[in-house]
Amino acid sequence: MQGLNTEQQAAVRHYDTPLLVLAGAGSGKTRVIVEKIVHLIEDRDLPPRGIWAVTFTNKAAREMGERIGQRLPAESRRGLNISTFHTLGLNLIRRETRTLGLRPGFTVLDAEDSLNLIKSLLQLNEQAAGLIEPKEAQGRISQWKNDLVAPDAAAGTAEDPVDAACASLYADYARQLAACNALDFDDLIRRPVELLRDDPEARERWQRRVRYLLVDEYQDTNASQYELVRLLVGPVGRLTAVGDDHQSIYAWRGARPENLQHLKRDFPRLTTIKLEQNYRSVATVLDAANQLIAHDPTTQPKNLWSAVGAGESHRVLVCDTAEDEAERIATDILHRHFKDGSAYRYFAILFRGNHQARLIEQQLRKLSIPYVLTGGQSFFERAEVKDAMAYLRLLANPSDDAALLRIINTPRRGIGPTTLERLGQIARERDLHLAAAARSVAAEQRIDPRVRHQLEQFLDWLEATRERMASEPAVEAMRRLLEEIDYAGFLREQENTARAAERRWENLQDWLEWTERIAEDAETGESLSLAELVQKMSLLGILEQKTRDQNDDAVRLLTLHAAKGLEFPHVYLSGMEEDLLPHQDCQEDDRLAEERRLCFVGITRAQRSLTFTLTRRRRRYGQWRDITPSRFLEEIEPQLLRWEGIGVKKSEEETRATAEEAMATIRAMLGSR
DNA sequence: TAGTGTTAGATTTTT
DNA sequence: TCTAACACTA
Numbered sequence: 001m002q003g004l005n006t007e008q009q010a011a012v013r014h015y016d017t018p019l020l021v022l023a024g025a026g027s028g029k030t031r032v033i034v035e036k037i038v039h040l041i042e043d044r045d046l047p048p049r050g051i052w053a054v055t056f057t058n059k060a061a062r063e064m065g066e067r068i069g070q071r072l073p074a075e076s077r078r079g080l081n082i083s084t085f086h087t088l089g090l091n092l093i094r095r096e097t098r099t100l101g102l103r104p105g106f107t108v109l110d111a112e113d114s115l116n117l118i119k120s121l122l123q124l125n126e127q128a129a130g131l132i133e134p135k136e137a138q139g140r141i142s143q144w145k146n147d148l149v150a151p152d153a154a155a156g157t158a159e160d161p162v163d164a165a166c167a168s169l170y171a172d173y174a175r176q177l178a179a180c181n182a183l184d185f186d187d188l189i190r191r192p193v194e195l196l197r198d199d200p201e202a203r204e205r206w207q208r209r210v211r212y213l214l215v216d217e218y219q220d221t222n223a224s225q226y227e228l229v230r231l232l233v234g235p236v237g238r239l240t241a242v243g244d245d246h247q248s249i250y251a252w253r254g255a256r257p258e259n260l261q262h263l264k265r266d267f268p269r270l271t272t273i274k275l276e277q278n279y280r281s282v283a284t285v286l287d288a289a290n291q292l293i294a295h296d297p298t299t300q301p302k303n304l305w306s307a308v309g310a311g312e313s314h315r316v317l318v319c320d321t322a323e324d325e326a327e328r329i330a331t332d333i334l335h336r337h338f339k340d341g342s343a344y345r346y347f348a349i350l351f352r353g354n355h356q357a358r359l360i361e362q363q364l365r366k367l368s369i370p371y372v373l374t375g376g377q378s379f380f381e382r383a384e385v386k387d388a389m390a391y392l393r394l395l396a397n398p399s400d401d402a403a404l405l406r407i408i409n410t411p412r413r414g415i416g417p418t419t420l421e422r423l424g425q426i427a428r429e430r431d432l433h434l435a436a437a438a439r440s441v442a443a444e445q446r447i448d449p450r451v452r453h454q455l456e457q458f459l460d461w462l463e464a465t466r467e468r469m470a471s472e473p474a475v476e477a478m479r480r481l482l483e484e485i486d487y488a489g490f491l492r493e494q495e496n497t498a499r500a501a502e503r504r505w506e507n508l509q510d511w512l513e514w515t516e517r518i519a520e521d522a523e524t525g526e527s528l529s530l531a532e533l534v535q536k537m538s539l540l541g542i543l544e545q546k547t548r549d550q551n552d553d554a555v556r557l558l559t560l561h562a563a564k565g566l567e568f569p570h571v572y573l574s575g576m577e578e579d580l581l582p583h584q585d586c587q588e589d590d591r592l593a594e595e596r597r598l599c600f601v602g603i604t605r606a607q608r609s610l611t612f613t614l615t616r617r618r619r620r621y622g623q624w625r626d627i628t629p630s631r632f633l634e635e636i637e638p639q640l641l642r643w644e645g646i647g648v649k650k651s652e653e654e655t656r657a658t659a660e661e662a663m664a665t666i667r668a669m670l671g672s673r
Numbered sequence: 674t675a676g677t678g679t680t681a682g683a684t685t686t687t688t
Numbered sequence: 689t690c691t692a693a694c695a696c697t698a
Contacts, residue, residue, distance in 0.1 A: 622689030
């Protein structure tokens, strides 16, 4: 309890009724959750395995685990359940596999697999083909799933042809997933909810297991996640929910910030505690944040204050073009790095859209400023990693059609689209998964003998490998598998340069090491089965370890969304312009309010200094457009802002002069050492 | 199956 | 204006 303020202590101690902690930005909410878990174990004598803490990201779960590790010795925290919503769902499904009508070794499809599946189903569905885009259908189906609407119910409520077509596709999709013994991400929440809702015995079993539940970032829960919370906690409601409606920025993907309000409705004995003392930022940063968020009509008022220090007013840099903006940010950082000796990692540049990062990256590179770009999609989508995963998945689950489709001709085995098309037909006719269809075809005359031979060989090889896997560590088997299919050779064939092939091969080596770590990492110490391993890996994503390695001294580039939960001494908020922030597609009330909160999140990331930047004109889709400063700047009191560069239109020459001046400063500083 | 032409669309994203 | 995904052709 040491070092906690009165409200924080109250939140930690509160036990008998459900609790909602409205935790303002930087108010030490993770600390409260961690201390509360310690309190539950040490003072309330709850067994660790009865305590469940749920987060949204693996990163948050890991951090929480680490912080608990610093507070409690291993033996007193053994069995503690700290995980993401999805991992919690997966674990529940694993224990209830049969009850749910799944076979062991079921697959968890990622978004890309699910999209591919939808694409292929779309072609077959006469009602839907041509009428809808795969992405659109995927989004609609996901919405239904998150709202716990079954396919037939969706069909029943569909109001227009597009909706009806989506509903019909939803039915196909559900059927196909069942046939493949596969689940998508949404199912990891939805299936447990349905089970707990419809099966009183299962519900009781789980409510006994969950003696206390803590949920982080409650404003980000969607309808099914909230339902899962309710069902796990039962009517007694041993629950602490921590959240902040001011930081609700994910409504666009199904989050229901009103779930904060619903808690009062569903748990009448709910107690609410507000945390308003901020431990992160100087006063001027909080002033700006408070003033801005006061304009949000959809959220509850909250007033952040801090004892960190007064702080200065915030600069607003008005730049001519986006190039100019990028350059001024870069030179500014360079200046402050050398002049004030601030490490590069103390700076973060935030933006609304990823495309804005491009120019900034260029400028940083030009000035040799080290940076890391968080988020984006590059590493996640690495084909080589997805291929390897698909092999593992297919070995664990022979009916994983998505995995089979991905790798049956990778590397080339002469099994092209025509063959696959025919296989798909046969599979549908006889109600088989693709591998089984291939097996039955191989024994028949319906397909070109050469292709038939290829198929047979592939299936035999797969079977042999599967048997071997039972008696050998998965990673070893996987190494051998990659040799056998000469994946390295395949990469060399694919890539133009040997270097590129080399790099991708190295990615795979990284992946293998990572796999090995996960295989051993099981809490029990015993190694995981292939199916367990694959399931766990599908939820983790290789992204995790990569970002971890990047603790070096570098400027951070992030989207506003990706910045949530982080803090930096010096923050640059770029593109403070109408149509960018707020984004042009978010002019309607609710969405506009969310844009404002996004800006609020950006501001509250700053510990010591905050710099807004904007341009006068920007190229948009090839057209030059005059820019209006963001309305959000007007919602902050003028005396808090220090505008620089208004009315001064910089010439090319002057721009260059700025850069040269910066370089001269640096040379001087380096020379004087 | 690689190579070329055409067209839409261009926010935020975790699991 | 640029890109990426697709459909079509050789």
